[in-house]
Amino acid sequence: RSLSTSARQSLKIGLIPADGIGKEVIPAAKAAIIAVGSDIPKPEFIDLVAGWECFTRTGVALPEETVEILKNECDCALFGSVSSPSRKVVGYSSPIVALRKKLDLYANIRPVTSVAAQSGQKPAVDLVVVRENTECLYVKEETLTVGENGKEARATRLITERASRRIGQMAFELAKSRPRKHLTIIHKSNVLSVTDGLFRETVRAVPSLPGVDGKYSDVTIAEQLVDSAVYRLFREPEIFDVMVAPNLYGDIISDAAAALVGSLGLIPSVNAGDNFVMGEPVHGSAPDIEGKGIANPLASIRSAALMLRRLDYTKAADRIDNAVDQVIREGRYLTPDLKGKSTTSEVLEAVLSKI
Amino acid sequence: RSLSTSARQSLKIGLIPADGIGKEVIPAAKAAIIAVGSDIPKPEFIDLVAGWECFTRTGVALPEETVEILKNECDCALFGSVSSPSRKVVGYSSPIVALRKKLDLYANIRPVTSVAAQSGQKPAVDLVVVRENTECLYVKEETLTVGENGKEARATRLITERASRRIGQMAFELAKSRPRKHLTIIHKSNVLSVTDGLFRETVRAVPSLPGVDGKYSDVTIAEQLVDSAVYRLFREPEIFDVMVAPNLYGDIISDAAAALVGSLGLIPSVNAGDNFVMGEPVHGSAPDIEGKGIANPLASIRSAALMLRRLDYTKAADRIDNAVDQVIREGRYLTPDLKGKSTTSEVLEAVLSKI
Numbered sequence: 001r002s003l004s005t006s007a008r009q010s011l012k013i014g015l016i017p018a019d020g021i022g023k024e025v026i027p028a029a030k031a032a033i034i035a036v037g038s039d040i041p042k043p044e045f046i047d048l049v050a051g052w053e054c055f056t057r058t059g060v061a062l063p064e065e066t067v068e069i070l071k072n073e074c075d076c077a078l079f080g081s082v083s084s085p086s087r088k089v090v091g092y093s094s095p096i097v098a099l100r101k102k103l104d105l106y107a108n109i110r111p112v113t114s115v116a117a118q119s120g121q122k123p124a125v126d127l128v129v130v131r132e133n134t135e136c137l138y139v140k141e142e143t144l145t146v147g148e149n150g151k152e153a154r155a156t157r158l159i160t161e162r163a164s165r166r167i168g169q170m171a172f173e174l175a176k177s178r179p180r181k182h183l184t185i186i187h188k189s190n191v192l193s194v195t196d197g198l199f200r201e202t203v204r205a206v207p208s209l210p211g212v213d214g215k216y217s218d219v220t221i222a223e224q225l226v227d228s229a230v231y232r233l234f235r236e237p238e239i240f241d242v243m244v245a246p247n248l249y250g251d252i253i254s255d256a257a258a259a260l261v262g263s264l265g266l267i268p269s270v271n272a273g274d275n276f277v278m279g280e281p282v283h284g285s286a287p288d289i290e291g292k293g294i295a296n297p298l299a300s301i302r303s304a305a306l307m308l309r310r311l312d313y314t315k316a317a318d319r320i321d322n323a324v325d326q327v328i329r330e331g332r333y334l335t336p337d338l339k340g341k342s343t344t345s346e347v348l349e350a351v352l353s354k355i
Numbered sequence: 356r357s358l359s360t361s362a363r364q365s366l367k368i369g370l371i372p373a374d375g376i377g378k379e380v381i382p383a384a385k386a387a388i389i390a391v392g393s394d395i396p397k398p399e400f401i402d403l404v405a406g407w408e409c410f411t412r413t414g415v416a417l418p419e420e421t422v423e424i425l426k427n428e429c430d431c432a433l434f435g436s437v438s439s440p441s442r443k444v445v446g447y448s449s450p451i452v453a454l455r456k457k458l459d460l461y462a463n464i465r466p467v468t469s470v471a472a473q474s475g476q477k478p479a480v481d482l483v484v485v486r487e488n489t490e491c492l493y494v495k496e497e498t499l500t501v502g503e504n505g506k507e508a509r510a511t512r513l514i515t516e517r518a519s520r521r522i523g524q525m526a527f528e529l530a531k532s533r534p535r536k537h538l539t540i541i542h543k544s545n546v547l548s549v550t551d552g553l554f555r556e557t558v559r560a561v562p563s564l565p566g567v568d569g570k571y572s573d574v575t576i577a578e579q580l581v582d583s584a585v586y587r588l589f590r591e592p593e594i595f596d597v598m599v600a601p602n603l604y605g606d607i608i609s610d611a612a613a614a615l616v617g618s619l620g621l622i623p624s625v626n627a628g629d630n631f632v633m634g635e636p637v638h639g640s641a642p643d644i645e646g647k648g649i650a651n652p653l654a655s656i657r658s659a660a661l662m663l664r665r666l667d668y669t670k671a672a673d674r675i676d677n678a679v680d681q682v683i684r685e686g687r688y689l690t691p692d693l694k695g696k697s698t699t700s701e702v703l704e705a706v707l708s709k710i
């Protein structure tokens with residue numbers, strides 16, 4: 001299935017709530033998608049499993065079947081969140097990290113935008129983290145040896161020209177589409193001159209690739225060392241527009257940026273490749289509030305909108321996003337992470353009533 | 356030279372201002388040390404070179420002589436800051452990273468404390484980052500190959516039991532000495548189960564090492580994934596007391612913590628080993644303000660105090676720290692990074708007048 005937007009009779013959406021509050025917020029995202037009605041082809045949802053609970057039940061964290069159905073039957077998907085054991089558990093490996101690679105979802109796009117007090121005003125924070133999603137330390141090539149001084153563990157950090165180039169292209173494309181057209185490359189090439197040097201140079205070279213033909217000539221380019229980027233995010237977030245980063249730095253700076261807008265419970269993302277897109281809230285499985293019915297559904301609802309936007313269902317995406325913005329702006333129905341008293345379903349109802 | 360504190364006739368201090376504003380703030384730290392007079396043995400300063408400017412002048416970023424004099428003649432040292440080329444320059448490698456390894460300064464201790472409005476009040480932020488200083492990606496083992504898909508770069512991330520244990524011991528020791536006695540281990544073992552798994556488990560095992568004998572039984576232990584740690588640092592910094600982290604995470608979280616207290620220009624550190632200590636402001640060489648005479652000298656002055664404190668010159672360290680706190684609290688003489696209008700030397704004079 002890789003029909004174009006207009007040719008689809010139905011929109012097949014894989015749902016992988018996975019663990020913890022994932023199981024509470026993905027149903028909310030589903031309801032928001034249903035609510036946009038005829039602005040998208042008739043949605044068909046396919047329930048799929050993966051995660052730590054799946055592993056403890058079946059011995060497999062990411063069943064082959066889940067991957068096959070996503071690849072062969074779905075147009076897109078929504079992923080919840082995974083719980084992970086903090087110790088090495090034989091046979092277990094993070095299913096979200098594996099899924100990103102298996103579906104070649106090479107970009108993790110994380111818009112972090114505050115909602116202005118009044119509709120139409122400029123938000124105080126308005127940036128997008130474009131995180132490389134397939135390599136860096138996430139290749140998970142680790143070894144353990146025992147020497148005379150005890151155990152020694154090594155991990156490989158892989159940075160390739162190919163992955164850096166395609167994430168760079170995605171980032172330039174995104175920067176070009178935004179009013180400020182500004183791209184900041186995040187790296188640590190003062191220490192990692194070879195790996196981060198390659199990332200930095202490859203991204204910088206995107207505008208001069210054959211065929212690009214001046215397309216990005218209006219995008220301004222800056223760079224920041226990752227430590228300094230985190231510092232400046234907190235001190236002067238307005239200097240950032242699009243930030244492109246290798247995998248681990250992207251993981252960290254998107255959480256840093258999330259802190260600026262009040263709650264991780266607001267931050268959506270999509271894992272995007274050339275042929276597939278999977279929405280995913282940036283927050284984790286939050287075992288501390290699991291099952292209490294108070295998880296913030298807005299990150300997942302916004303992830304659904306972001307997913308639809310990437311599939312060019314712009315009107316549907318706008319309707320969902322505007323409804324979420326209104327709910328935040330009114331401030332009547334908010335979950336405890338935003339200092340409100342509402343439940344997941346009260347917030348969802350508020351959003352649905354405005355879609 | 357590894358005489359005990361009381362046996363020293365003089366205190367030999369190596370000064371390595373290195374690049375950029377390092378050359379403006381290290382002289383201020385020197386002046387503060389001189390000002391404490393008889394609370395320390397007569398200080399003797401030895402001027403040493405290293406850095407990017409040294410490299411462009413001589414072809415060597417860290418001269419052998421600098422290392423030898425530090426090792427054989429100095430009791431301690433103060434390092435400024437280095438500028439780094441962002442591209443790979445043949446023969447150049449960061450001298451500060453090299454110095455930490457050559458002197459086996461395995462811990463980078465970075466206290467981040469806000470100054471309460473009134474003397475005696477509890478500061479809003481009061482934490483210490485204990486950063487492992489010799490391994491992780493900082494081993495700088497990087498390779499570059501060219502395959503069919505273009506260039507591929509790899510870096511090794513090394514985590515050893517030995518280094519994790521000694522940094523863990525340092526962190527428990529520090530946590531024990533503080534009122535809250537709380538230690539948070541920073542890692543990403545949900546992805547890096549082998550390397551960060553080893554770090555986490557080795558630090559956790561410190562209280563049960565042979566010979567420890569319940570010494571740390573009053574230290575409470577928590578852990579945070581590095582992404583979540585950065586998020587929570589900004590949302591609820593009061594949950595942290597001592598944070599222990601592998602090298603790169605420590606680099607990032609100390610900058611994040613610095614943002615909380617107003618300016619990197621306030622944050623001191625020491626690079627500490629079993630036999631040597633080297634103070635170093637956490638800020639960089641700040642090429643944008645170099646030579647303008649407005650660099651904040653307080654991070655370096657506090658680094659001098661921290662260095663003296665580690666050598667057990669507690670009274671001298673207290674005098675310097677109290678003087679700095681007073682200057683910040685009064686708010687009359689502050690550099691532009693703290694929204695003041697004073698120069699480096701005006702701030703220094705203010706501190707000296709209170710020592």
Ligand SMILES: CC(C)[C@H](C(=O)O)[C@@H](O)C(=O)O
Pocket residue numbers: 082094096097251282545546582
């Ligand atoms: C759960 C974990 C593997 C994941 C990551 O590090 O990518 C999470 O932190 C995220 O940001 O999506």
Ligand SMILES: CC(C)[C@H](C(=O)O)[C@@H](O)C(=O)O
Pocket residue numbers: 190191227437449451452606637
């Ligand atoms: C200059 C650089 C090599 C250094 C580091 O990453 O350790 C700096 O950021 C620091 O924190 O001291």
